[in-house]
Amino acid sequence: MNRRELLRFGLFLAAGAVNTLFGFAVFAALIALGTGNDLAVVLSTVAGVLFNFQTYGKVFSAQGFSRLPHFVGTYAAILAANILTLRALTAAGCNAYLGQALVVTVIAPLSFLVMRRWVFAFSAPGAGEVCKS
Numbered sequence: 001m002n003r004r005e006l007l008r009f010g011l012f013l014a015a016g017a018v019n020t021l022f023g024f025a026v027f028a029a030l031i032a033l034g035t036g037n038d039l040a041v042v043l044s045t046v047a048g049v050l051f052n053f054q055t056y057g058k059v060f061s062a063q064g065f066s067r068l069p070h071f072v073g074t075y076a077a078i079l080a081a082n083i084l085t086l087r088a089l090t091a092a093g094c095n096a097y098l099g100q101a102l103v104v105t106v107i108a109p110l111s112f113l114v115m116r117r118w119v120f121a122f123s124a125p126g127a128g129e130v131c132k133s
Contacts, residue, residue: 008059012112015055020104023048027100037096038083045079060120070119077114078107 026047030040053071057063082103089099 008116009112011059012056012115013108015052015059016108016111019048019052019055020108022051024100024104028097031096037086037090040096041083041086041100042079045075045082049075056115056120060115062120067119071115074111074114074119078111082107 023044027040027044030043031037035043049072052075053065053068056071057067082100085103085106086096086099089102090096094102
């Protein structure tokens with residue numbers, strides 16, 4: 001990975017940290033309110049999609065909403081993987097809070113790869129200008 005990509009990954013992680021805190025706060029609030037794990041994952045994901053699209057769009061210098069369908073498709077796949085993994089972890093005796101925290105450690109790096117290579121790979125001209133070396 002060159003300097004530009006390392007910087008982009010660092011920005012992605014920073015944006016991801018903000019996005020994750022937001023999403024996890026919504027998830028935890030929903031669990032505390034008594035929703036089931038699956039519904040909490042779905043609602044917290046839906047709540048964060050547009051917010052996340054904007055923050056990740058900044059990382060990859062995307063403009064407009066032309067990549068939103070790809071972003072939503074990616075999030076749908078992430079959502080499915082999240083639910084299945086959280087189900088497996090809770091079935092193995094892990095509580096929902098710790099289980100979701102563990103899931104995030106796997107989902108984040110995979111999300112970067114998909115965002116970089118597919119979702120924002122065809123961004124508007126000048127994509128990546130934020131990360132010029």
